[in-house]
Amino acid sequence: MRLESYQRIEDGRLKHSGHDYQDIAKTYGTPLYIFDEASFIERAKAYKAAIQSDYFETDILFASKALLTKAIAKLIAALDIGQDVVSAGEIYLGLEAGVDPKRMYFHGNNKLNSELLYAVDEGVGTIVIDNRQEMKRLEEICVKKGVNQRVLLRVNPGVEAHTHEYIKTADNDSKFGESVFDPAIYDIVQALSDSTHLQFAGFHSHIGSQIFDEESFMKAAEEMLAFAAEAQERVGMKVKEINFGGGFGVYYTEGDEPFQVVDFLPKFVERVHEKGIELGVNLEKVTIEPGRSLVNASGSTLYQVGDLKTTVGGKNYLFINGGMNDNIRPALYQAEYEAILTNKADQAPTKTYTIAGKACESGDKIIEAIDLPEAEPTDYLLVNGTGAYNFVMASNYNSIPVPGMIHINGDEIRATVAQQSFEDMYRTHL
Ligand SMILES: Cc1ncc(COP(=O)(O)O)c(C=O)c1O
Numbered sequence: 001m002r003l004e005s006y007q008r009i010e011d012g013r014l015k016h017s018g019h020d021y022q023d024i025a026k027t028y029g030t031p032l033y034i035f036d037e038a039s040f041i042e043r044a045k046a047y048k049a050a051i052q053s054d055y056f057e058t059d060i061l062f063a064s065k066a067l068l069t070k071a072i073a074k075l076i077a078a079l080d081i082g083q084d085v086v087s088a089g090e091i092y093l094g095l096e097a098g099v100d101p102k103r104m105y106f107h108g109n110n111k112l113n114s115e116l117l118y119a120v121d122e123g124v125g126t127i128v129i130d131n132r133q134e135m136k137r138l139e140e141i142c143v144k145k146g147v148n149q150r151v152l153l154r155v156n157p158g159v160e161a162h163t164h165e166y167i168k169t170a171d172n173d174s175k176f177g178e179s180v181f182d183p184a185i186y187d188i189v190q191a192l193s194d195s196t197h198l199q200f201a202g203f204h205s206h207i208g209s210q211i212f213d214e215e216s217f218m219k220a221a222e223e224m225l226a227f228a229a230e231a232q233e234r235v236g237m238k239v240k241e242i243n244f245g246g247g248f249g250v251y252y253t254e255g256d257e258p259f260q261v262v263d264f265l266p267k268f269v270e271r272v273h274e275k276g277i278e279l280g281v282n283l284e285k286v287t288i289e290p291g292r293s294l295v296n297a298s299g300s301t302l303y304q305v306g307d308l309k310t311t312v313g314g315k316n317y318l319f320i321n322g323g324m325n326d327n328i329r330p331a332l333y334q335a336e337y338e339a340i341l342t343n344k345a346d347q348a349p350t351k352t353y354t355i356a357g358k359a360c361e362s363g364d365k366i367i368e369a370i371d372l373p374e375a376e377p378t379d380y381l382l383v384n385g386t387g388a389y390n391f392v393m394a395s396n397y398n399s400i401p402v403p404g405m406i407h408i409n410g411d412e413i414r415a416t417v418a419q420q421s422f423e424d425m426y427r428t429h430l
Protein backbone atom coordinates (compact mmCIF):
# COMPACT_ATOMS: atom_id res chain seq x y z
CA MET A 1 0.00 0.00 0.00
CA ARG A 2 1.28 3.47 -0.82
CA LEU A 3 1.76 5.25 2.49
CA GLU A 4 0.56 8.80 3.16
CA SER A 5 2.88 11.47 4.55
CA TYR A 6 1.52 10.89 8.07
CA GLN A 7 2.16 7.12 7.97
CA ARG A 8 5.45 5.38 8.86
CA ILE A 9 6.54 1.84 9.53
CA GLU A 10 8.43 1.55 12.82
CA ASP A 11 9.48 -1.73 14.41
CA GLY A 12 7.44 -3.66 11.90
CA ARG A 13 4.19 -1.80 12.63
CA LEU A 14 2.40 0.93 10.78
CA LYS A 15 1.91 4.16 12.70
CA HIS A 16 -0.12 7.31 12.07
CA SER A 17 1.78 10.40 13.24
CA GLY A 18 3.55 8.13 15.73
CA HIS A 19 0.34 6.45 16.95
CA ASP A 20 0.35 2.67 16.58
CA TYR A 21 -2.81 1.54 14.80
CA GLN A 22 -3.07 -1.35 17.24
CA ASP A 23 -3.29 1.09 20.19
CA ILE A 24 -5.83 3.17 18.26
CA ALA A 25 -7.92 0.04 17.70
CA LYS A 26 -7.77 -0.87 21.38
CA THR A 27 -8.87 2.60 22.49
CA TYR A 28 -11.49 3.42 19.87
CA GLY A 29 -12.58 0.00 18.57
CA THR A 30 -12.95 -1.20 14.97
CA PRO A 31 -14.15 -0.74 12.33
CA LEU A 32 -13.09 2.88 12.64
CA TYR A 33 -12.87 5.81 10.25
CA ILE A 34 -9.63 7.70 10.82
CA PHE A 35 -9.23 11.23 9.51
CA ASP A 36 -5.91 13.02 9.39
CA GLU A 37 -6.93 16.56 10.20
CA ALA A 38 -3.47 18.08 9.74
CA SER A 39 -3.13 17.03 6.09
CA PHE A 40 -6.69 18.16 5.32
CA ILE A 41 -6.07 21.60 6.81
CA GLU A 42 -2.82 21.92 4.90
CA ARG A 43 -4.48 20.91 1.62
CA ALA A 44 -7.46 23.25 2.08
CA LYS A 45 -5.13 26.17 2.81
CA ALA A 46 -2.99 25.32 -0.21
CA TYR A 47 -6.07 25.19 -2.50
CA LYS A 48 -7.24 28.52 -1.13
CA ALA A 49 -3.88 30.14 -1.77
CA ALA A 50 -3.55 28.57 -5.23
CA ILE A 51 -6.85 29.94 -6.52
CA GLN A 52 -6.21 33.48 -5.26
CA SER A 53 -6.34 35.95 -8.14
CA ASP A 54 -5.91 39.65 -8.83
CA TYR A 55 -8.50 39.45 -11.60
CA PHE A 56 -11.55 38.38 -9.64
CA GLU A 57 -12.78 37.24 -6.24
CA THR A 58 -12.34 33.49 -5.77
CA ASP A 59 -13.65 30.93 -3.32
CA ILE A 60 -13.15 27.27 -2.58
CA LEU A 61 -16.46 25.62 -1.71
CA PHE A 62 -15.93 22.27 -0.07
CA ALA A 63 -18.35 19.74 -1.61
CA SER A 64 -19.58 18.48 1.72
CA LYS A 65 -21.38 15.51 0.15
CA ALA A 66 -17.89 13.92 0.11
CA LEU A 67 -17.52 14.02 3.88
CA LEU A 68 -19.68 15.77 6.40
CA THR A 69 -19.63 15.47 10.18
CA LYS A 70 -20.06 18.22 12.72
CA ALA A 71 -16.29 18.28 13.24
CA ILE A 72 -15.64 18.58 9.50
CA ALA A 73 -18.19 21.39 9.22
CA LYS A 74 -16.45 23.21 12.09
CA LEU A 75 -13.19 22.91 10.18
CA ILE A 76 -14.85 24.38 7.07
CA ALA A 77 -15.98 27.35 9.15
CA ALA A 78 -12.53 27.77 10.74
CA LEU A 79 -10.72 27.46 7.41
CA ASP A 80 -12.85 30.27 6.03
CA ILE A 81 -13.91 28.33 2.92
CA GLY A 82 -17.41 27.93 1.53
CA GLN A 83 -19.68 24.89 1.64
CA ASP A 84 -21.37 23.19 -1.30
CA VAL A 85 -24.56 21.67 0.11
CA VAL A 86 -27.08 19.40 -1.57
CA SER A 87 -29.84 18.98 0.99
CA ALA A 88 -31.51 20.65 3.94
CA GLY A 89 -29.63 18.18 6.12
CA GLU A 90 -26.25 19.41 4.90
CA ILE A 91 -27.36 23.02 5.41
CA TYR A 92 -28.52 22.14 8.91
CA LEU A 93 -25.21 20.58 9.96
CA GLY A 94 -23.22 23.44 8.42
CA LEU A 95 -25.29 25.97 10.36
CA GLU A 96 -24.99 23.96 13.57
CA ALA A 97 -21.21 24.03 13.18
CA GLY A 98 -21.03 27.75 12.48
CA VAL A 99 -20.56 27.87 8.70
CA ASP A 100 -21.67 31.27 7.40
CA PRO A 101 -24.84 30.59 5.34
CA LYS A 102 -23.77 33.29 2.89
CA ARG A 103 -20.83 31.04 1.96
CA MET A 104 -23.16 28.11 1.12
CA TYR A 105 -24.07 27.10 -2.44
CA PHE A 106 -27.18 24.92 -2.55
CA HIS A 107 -27.07 22.35 -5.37
CA GLY A 108 -29.07 19.34 -6.49
CA ASN A 109 -31.84 18.30 -8.80
CA ASN A 110 -35.35 18.21 -7.38
CA LYS A 111 -34.69 20.29 -4.30
CA LEU A 112 -37.89 19.98 -2.31
CA ASN A 113 -40.02 23.05 -1.67
CA SER A 114 -39.40 22.52 2.02
CA GLU A 115 -35.64 22.58 1.34
CA LEU A 116 -35.84 25.72 -0.80
CA LEU A 117 -37.89 27.41 1.93
CA TYR A 118 -35.39 26.36 4.57
CA ALA A 119 -32.48 27.65 2.48
CA VAL A 120 -34.17 30.99 1.84
CA ASP A 121 -35.16 31.37 5.50
CA GLU A 122 -31.68 30.54 6.75
CA GLY A 123 -30.03 33.00 4.35
CA VAL A 124 -28.15 30.51 2.16
CA GLY A 125 -26.06 32.80 -0.03
CA THR A 126 -26.49 31.16 -3.43
CA ILE A 127 -29.01 28.66 -4.69
CA VAL A 128 -27.87 26.86 -7.82
CA ILE A 129 -31.02 26.36 -9.88
CA ASP A 130 -30.98 22.96 -11.54
CA ASN A 131 -33.83 23.23 -14.04
CA ARG A 132 -36.62 25.46 -15.30
CA GLN A 133 -39.30 24.03 -13.03
CA GLU A 134 -37.16 24.62 -10.00
CA MET A 135 -36.63 28.19 -11.16
CA LYS A 136 -40.40 28.73 -11.10
CA ARG A 137 -40.82 27.05 -7.72
CA LEU A 138 -38.06 29.11 -6.15
CA GLU A 139 -39.36 32.32 -7.66
CA GLU A 140 -42.83 31.66 -6.22
CA ILE A 141 -41.32 31.09 -2.80
CA CYS A 142 -39.30 34.30 -3.01
CA VAL A 143 -42.25 36.34 -4.25
CA LYS A 144 -44.42 35.00 -1.43
CA LYS A 145 -41.76 35.83 1.14
CA GLY A 146 -40.84 39.13 -0.45
CA VAL A 147 -37.16 38.25 -0.52
CA ASN A 148 -34.46 38.55 -3.11
CA GLN A 149 -32.38 35.38 -3.54
CA ARG A 150 -29.00 35.19 -5.26
CA VAL A 151 -28.95 32.31 -7.78
CA LEU A 152 -26.77 30.61 -10.39
CA LEU A 153 -28.08 28.34 -13.15
CA ARG A 154 -26.51 24.91 -13.54
CA VAL A 155 -25.78 24.20 -17.17
CA ASN A 156 -24.38 21.25 -18.91
CA PRO A 157 -21.55 22.07 -21.30
CA GLY A 158 -21.59 18.54 -22.75
CA VAL A 159 -17.89 17.92 -22.14
CA GLU A 160 -16.98 14.23 -22.14
CA ALA A 161 -14.80 13.30 -19.19
CA HIS A 162 -13.35 9.85 -18.75
CA THR A 163 -14.79 8.47 -15.57
CA HIS A 164 -17.21 5.80 -14.33
CA GLU A 165 -20.66 5.96 -15.94
CA TYR A 166 -22.37 6.48 -12.56
CA ILE A 167 -20.26 9.47 -11.56
CA LYS A 168 -20.43 11.30 -14.90
CA THR A 169 -22.66 14.30 -14.62
CA ALA A 170 -22.46 16.47 -17.69
CA ASP A 171 -23.48 14.50 -20.76
CA ASN A 172 -26.55 15.48 -22.73
CA ASP A 173 -28.82 13.01 -20.96
CA SER A 174 -27.63 13.94 -17.48
CA LYS A 175 -30.28 14.37 -14.81
CA PHE A 176 -28.39 17.47 -13.64
CA GLY A 177 -28.71 20.94 -15.07
CA GLU A 178 -30.00 22.36 -18.33
CA SER A 179 -28.05 21.61 -21.50
CA VAL A 180 -26.34 24.46 -23.36
CA PHE A 181 -27.57 22.70 -26.52
CA ASP A 182 -31.23 22.95 -25.52
CA PRO A 183 -32.96 25.41 -27.87
CA ALA A 184 -34.86 26.79 -24.87
CA ILE A 185 -31.75 27.56 -22.84
CA TYR A 186 -31.68 31.30 -23.60
CA ASP A 187 -35.37 31.61 -22.70
CA ILE A 188 -34.52 30.24 -19.27
CA VAL A 189 -31.60 32.66 -18.97
CA GLN A 190 -33.88 35.50 -20.08
CA ALA A 191 -36.50 34.56 -17.50
CA LEU A 192 -33.84 34.51 -14.78
CA SER A 193 -32.46 37.80 -15.91
CA ASP A 194 -35.95 39.37 -15.88
CA SER A 195 -36.89 37.95 -12.52
CA THR A 196 -37.64 40.50 -9.84
CA HIS A 197 -36.94 38.20 -6.90
CA LEU A 198 -34.13 36.03 -8.23
CA GLN A 199 -30.86 37.87 -8.34
CA PHE A 200 -29.23 36.05 -11.24
CA ALA A 201 -25.42 36.08 -10.93
CA GLY A 202 -24.23 33.52 -13.49
CA PHE A 203 -23.67 29.85 -14.15
CA HIS A 204 -22.49 26.62 -12.64
CA SER A 205 -21.18 23.48 -14.26
CA HIS A 206 -19.69 20.25 -12.98
CA ILE A 207 -18.43 17.73 -15.50
CA GLY A 208 -18.07 14.69 -13.27
CA SER A 209 -15.93 13.19 -10.57
CA GLN A 210 -12.54 11.40 -10.31
CA ILE A 211 -11.24 13.05 -13.49
CA PHE A 212 -7.52 12.81 -14.22
CA ASP A 213 -6.94 15.05 -17.22
CA GLU A 214 -6.45 18.76 -16.68
CA GLU A 215 -7.56 19.41 -20.23
CA SER A 216 -11.18 18.33 -19.55
CA PHE A 217 -11.44 21.09 -16.93
CA MET A 218 -9.82 23.65 -19.21
CA LYS A 219 -12.10 22.66 -22.07
CA ALA A 220 -15.22 22.81 -19.90
CA ALA A 221 -14.17 26.25 -18.63
CA GLU A 222 -13.76 27.52 -22.18
CA GLU A 223 -17.14 26.08 -23.18
CA MET A 224 -18.73 27.74 -20.17
CA LEU A 225 -17.17 31.10 -21.01
CA ALA A 226 -18.30 30.82 -24.62
CA PHE A 227 -21.80 30.04 -23.41
CA ALA A 228 -21.67 32.95 -20.96
CA ALA A 229 -20.61 35.28 -23.79
CA GLU A 230 -23.52 34.09 -25.92
CA ALA A 231 -25.94 34.51 -23.03
CA GLN A 232 -24.69 38.07 -22.41
CA GLU A 233 -25.13 38.89 -26.06
CA ARG A 234 -28.59 37.38 -26.49
CA VAL A 235 -30.09 38.38 -23.16
CA GLY A 236 -28.25 41.61 -22.50
CA MET A 237 -27.17 40.57 -19.03
CA LYS A 238 -23.83 40.52 -17.24
CA VAL A 239 -22.44 37.18 -16.11
CA LYS A 240 -20.77 37.92 -12.79
CA GLU A 241 -19.85 34.47 -11.53
CA ILE A 242 -19.07 31.05 -12.90
CA ASN A 243 -18.78 28.13 -10.52
CA PHE A 244 -16.76 25.45 -12.30
CA GLY A 245 -17.63 22.55 -9.98
CA GLY A 246 -15.32 19.90 -8.58
CA GLY A 247 -14.16 16.51 -9.81
CA PHE A 248 -10.36 16.42 -9.43
CA GLY A 249 -9.16 12.81 -9.44
CA VAL A 250 -7.25 11.18 -6.58
CA TYR A 251 -4.97 8.21 -6.05
CA TYR A 252 -6.62 4.95 -4.98
CA THR A 253 -4.36 2.30 -6.51
CA GLU A 254 -1.32 1.97 -8.73
CA GLY A 255 -2.03 3.44 -12.13
CA ASP A 256 -4.04 6.37 -10.78
CA GLU A 257 -2.06 9.44 -11.69
CA PRO A 258 -3.79 12.54 -10.41
CA PHE A 259 -2.42 15.96 -11.26
CA GLN A 260 -1.42 18.35 -8.48
CA VAL A 261 -4.45 20.57 -7.93
CA VAL A 262 -2.32 23.34 -6.39
CA ASP A 263 -0.21 23.51 -9.55
CA PHE A 264 -3.26 23.34 -11.77
CA LEU A 265 -5.32 26.10 -10.13
CA PRO A 266 -3.09 29.08 -11.01
CA LYS A 267 -3.00 27.88 -14.65
CA PHE A 268 -6.76 27.42 -14.59
CA VAL A 269 -7.41 30.89 -13.21
CA GLU A 270 -5.10 32.37 -15.85
CA ARG A 271 -6.92 30.50 -18.64
CA VAL A 272 -10.32 31.66 -17.35
CA HIS A 273 -9.06 35.24 -17.24
CA GLU A 274 -7.54 35.16 -20.74
CA LYS A 275 -10.50 33.45 -22.36
CA GLY A 276 -12.84 35.81 -20.50
CA ILE A 277 -11.05 38.83 -21.96
CA GLU A 278 -11.11 37.30 -25.43
CA LEU A 279 -14.86 36.69 -25.21
CA GLY A 280 -15.83 39.79 -23.27
CA VAL A 281 -16.87 37.98 -20.11
CA ASN A 282 -15.57 39.99 -17.18
CA LEU A 283 -16.20 37.75 -14.24
CA GLU A 284 -16.31 39.23 -10.75
CA LYS A 285 -16.13 35.86 -9.05
CA VAL A 286 -14.76 32.40 -9.81
CA THR A 287 -15.59 29.44 -7.59
CA ILE A 288 -14.74 25.75 -7.59
CA GLU A 289 -16.12 23.01 -5.38
CA PRO A 290 -13.73 20.12 -4.80
CA GLY A 291 -14.87 17.30 -2.54
CA ARG A 292 -12.93 14.08 -3.01
CA SER A 293 -9.53 15.67 -3.68
CA LEU A 294 -9.69 17.66 -0.43
CA VAL A 295 -10.49 14.80 1.92
CA ASN A 296 -9.85 11.41 0.38
CA ALA A 297 -6.16 10.99 1.15
CA SER A 298 -6.73 12.13 4.73
CA GLY A 299 -9.10 9.25 5.43
CA SER A 300 -8.51 5.59 6.11
CA THR A 301 -10.51 2.77 7.68
CA LEU A 302 -9.19 0.37 10.28
CA TYR A 303 -10.67 -3.12 10.55
CA GLN A 304 -9.90 -6.26 12.49
CA VAL A 305 -9.35 -9.51 10.66
CA GLY A 306 -11.82 -12.26 11.54
CA ASP A 307 -12.14 -15.64 9.91
CA LEU A 308 -10.01 -16.73 6.97
CA LYS A 309 -11.25 -19.23 4.46
CA THR A 310 -9.90 -20.90 1.34
CA THR A 311 -12.62 -22.06 -1.03
CA VAL A 312 -12.55 -25.28 -3.01
CA GLY A 313 -12.01 -23.05 -6.01
CA GLY A 314 -8.80 -21.81 -4.37
CA LYS A 315 -9.88 -18.31 -3.35
CA ASN A 316 -8.43 -17.04 -0.05
CA TYR A 317 -11.01 -14.97 1.77
CA LEU A 318 -9.94 -12.60 4.50
CA PHE A 319 -13.05 -11.45 6.37
CA ILE A 320 -13.10 -8.08 8.10
CA ASN A 321 -15.49 -6.73 10.73
CA GLY A 322 -16.83 -4.08 8.33
CA GLY A 323 -17.33 -4.01 4.57
CA MET A 324 -19.95 -2.63 2.20
CA ASN A 325 -21.79 -0.99 5.10
CA ASP A 326 -18.90 1.42 5.67
CA ASN A 327 -17.54 1.41 2.10
CA ILE A 328 -20.09 0.81 -0.65
CA ARG A 329 -17.79 2.08 -3.44
CA PRO A 330 -16.31 -1.27 -4.60
CA ALA A 331 -19.81 -2.78 -4.87
CA LEU A 332 -21.29 0.32 -6.49
CA TYR A 333 -18.52 1.48 -8.84
CA GLN A 334 -16.01 -1.39 -8.93
CA ALA A 335 -13.77 1.00 -7.02
CA GLU A 336 -10.35 -0.30 -6.05
CA TYR A 337 -8.39 0.18 -2.83
CA GLU A 338 -5.05 -0.68 -1.28
CA ALA A 339 -4.63 -2.14 2.20
CA ILE A 340 -2.00 -3.25 4.69
CA LEU A 341 -1.86 -5.48 7.76
CA THR A 342 -0.69 -2.81 10.21
CA ASN A 343 0.89 -5.23 12.66
CA LYS A 344 2.81 -7.01 9.87
CA ALA A 345 3.72 -3.89 7.95
CA ASP A 346 7.28 -4.91 7.11
CA GLN A 347 6.54 -8.54 6.21
CA ALA A 348 6.68 -9.68 2.60
CA PRO A 349 3.45 -10.75 0.91
CA THR A 350 2.97 -14.49 0.65
CA LYS A 351 -0.66 -14.92 -0.37
CA THR A 352 -3.34 -13.33 -2.51
CA TYR A 353 -6.48 -12.51 -0.54
CA THR A 354 -9.97 -11.34 -1.33
CA ILE A 355 -11.02 -8.88 1.40
CA ALA A 356 -14.70 -9.43 2.12
CA GLY A 357 -17.09 -7.93 4.63
CA LYS A 358 -19.67 -9.50 6.88
CA ALA A 359 -22.89 -8.45 5.12
CA CYS A 360 -25.25 -10.96 3.53
CA GLU A 361 -24.27 -10.02 0.02
CA SER A 362 -21.78 -11.83 -2.23
CA GLY A 363 -20.68 -8.48 -3.65
CA ASP A 364 -19.65 -7.32 -0.19
CA LYS A 365 -15.96 -7.09 -1.00
CA ILE A 366 -13.56 -4.25 -0.39
CA ILE A 367 -10.66 -5.63 -2.45
CA GLU A 368 -10.95 -8.40 -5.04
CA ALA A 369 -7.31 -9.46 -4.97
CA ILE A 370 -4.43 -8.21 -2.84
CA ASP A 371 -1.08 -9.74 -1.91
CA LEU A 372 -0.49 -9.70 1.85
CA PRO A 373 1.65 -11.51 4.40
CA GLU A 374 0.00 -14.57 5.95
CA ALA A 375 -2.98 -13.14 7.84
CA GLU A 376 -4.35 -14.38 11.14
CA PRO A 377 -7.53 -13.60 13.07
CA THR A 378 -7.12 -10.45 15.23
CA ASP A 379 -4.62 -8.86 12.84
CA TYR A 380 -5.51 -5.29 11.87
CA LEU A 381 -6.18 -4.27 8.29
CA LEU A 382 -6.00 -0.64 7.22
CA VAL A 383 -7.54 0.57 3.95
CA ASN A 384 -6.29 3.95 2.72
CA GLY A 385 -8.07 6.58 0.63
CA THR A 386 -11.46 6.30 2.31
CA GLY A 387 -11.90 9.96 3.28
CA ALA A 388 -14.44 10.71 0.55
CA TYR A 389 -17.78 9.04 -0.13
CA ASN A 390 -17.34 6.31 2.52
CA PHE A 391 -18.76 7.57 5.83
CA VAL A 392 -21.41 9.64 4.03
CA MET A 393 -22.56 6.64 1.98
CA ALA A 394 -22.60 4.20 4.91
CA SER A 395 -25.72 2.15 5.48
CA ASN A 396 -27.36 0.11 8.19
CA TYR A 397 -27.92 -2.90 5.92
CA ASN A 398 -28.19 -6.02 8.08
CA SER A 399 -28.67 -3.67 11.07
CA ILE A 400 -24.95 -3.08 11.25
CA PRO A 401 -24.12 0.19 13.03
CA VAL A 402 -22.12 2.89 11.23
CA PRO A 403 -18.56 3.00 12.65
CA GLY A 404 -17.25 5.95 14.61
CA MET A 405 -14.58 8.40 13.47
CA ILE A 406 -11.50 9.90 15.05
CA HIS A 407 -9.42 12.87 13.95
CA ILE A 408 -5.65 12.84 14.28
CA ASN A 409 -3.71 16.08 14.30
CA GLY A 410 -0.08 15.28 15.11
CA ASP A 411 0.08 14.09 18.71
CA GLU A 412 -3.56 14.78 19.31
CA ILE A 413 -6.37 12.27 18.75
CA ARG A 414 -10.03 13.01 19.34
CA ALA A 415 -13.23 11.12 18.68
CA THR A 416 -15.49 13.13 16.36
CA VAL A 417 -18.26 10.62 15.63
CA ALA A 418 -19.36 7.94 18.06
CA GLN A 419 -20.07 4.49 16.68
CA GLN A 420 -23.81 4.18 16.21
CA SER A 421 -25.55 2.23 18.95
CA PHE A 422 -28.53 -0.05 18.35
CA GLU A 423 -30.63 2.61 20.09
CA ASP A 424 -29.35 5.26 17.62
CA MET A 425 -30.19 2.98 14.74
CA TYR A 426 -33.77 2.50 15.84
CA ARG A 427 -34.40 5.78 17.67
CA THR A 428 -36.98 6.96 15.14
CA HIS A 429 -38.96 3.73 15.00
CA LEU A 430 -42.44 4.21 16.53
C1 LIG B 1 -22.24 19.79 -8.33
C2 LIG B 1 -21.09 19.08 -7.76
N1 LIG B 1 -20.09 19.79 -7.23
C3 LIG B 1 -19.01 19.19 -6.66
C4 LIG B 1 -18.90 17.82 -6.60
C5 LIG B 1 -17.68 17.25 -5.98
O1 LIG B 1 -16.99 16.41 -6.79
P1 LIG B 1 -15.63 15.76 -6.32
O2 LIG B 1 -15.87 15.12 -5.01
O3 LIG B 1 -15.32 14.79 -7.38
O4 LIG B 1 -14.62 16.86 -6.23
C6 LIG B 1 -19.91 17.03 -7.15
C7 LIG B 1 -19.81 15.57 -7.17
O5 LIG B 1 -19.49 14.99 -8.20
C8 LIG B 1 -21.04 17.68 -7.73
O6 LIG B 1 -22.04 16.98 -8.24
Ligand SMILES: N[C@@H](CCCC[NH3+])C(=O)O
Pocket residue numbers: 065167169209210329333388389
Ligand atom coordinates in the same frame (compact mmCIF):
# COMPACT_ATOMS: atom_id res chain seq x y z
N1 LIG C 1 -20.26 9.07 -4.64
C1 LIG C 1 -19.42 9.03 -5.78
C2 LIG C 1 -19.18 10.35 -6.38
C3 LIG C 1 -20.40 11.13 -6.58
C4 LIG C 1 -20.03 12.49 -6.92
C5 LIG C 1 -21.12 13.46 -6.58
N2 LIG C 1 -21.79 13.97 -7.74
C6 LIG C 1 -18.12 8.30 -5.50
O1 LIG C 1 -17.99 7.70 -4.49
O2 LIG C 1 -17.21 8.28 -6.28
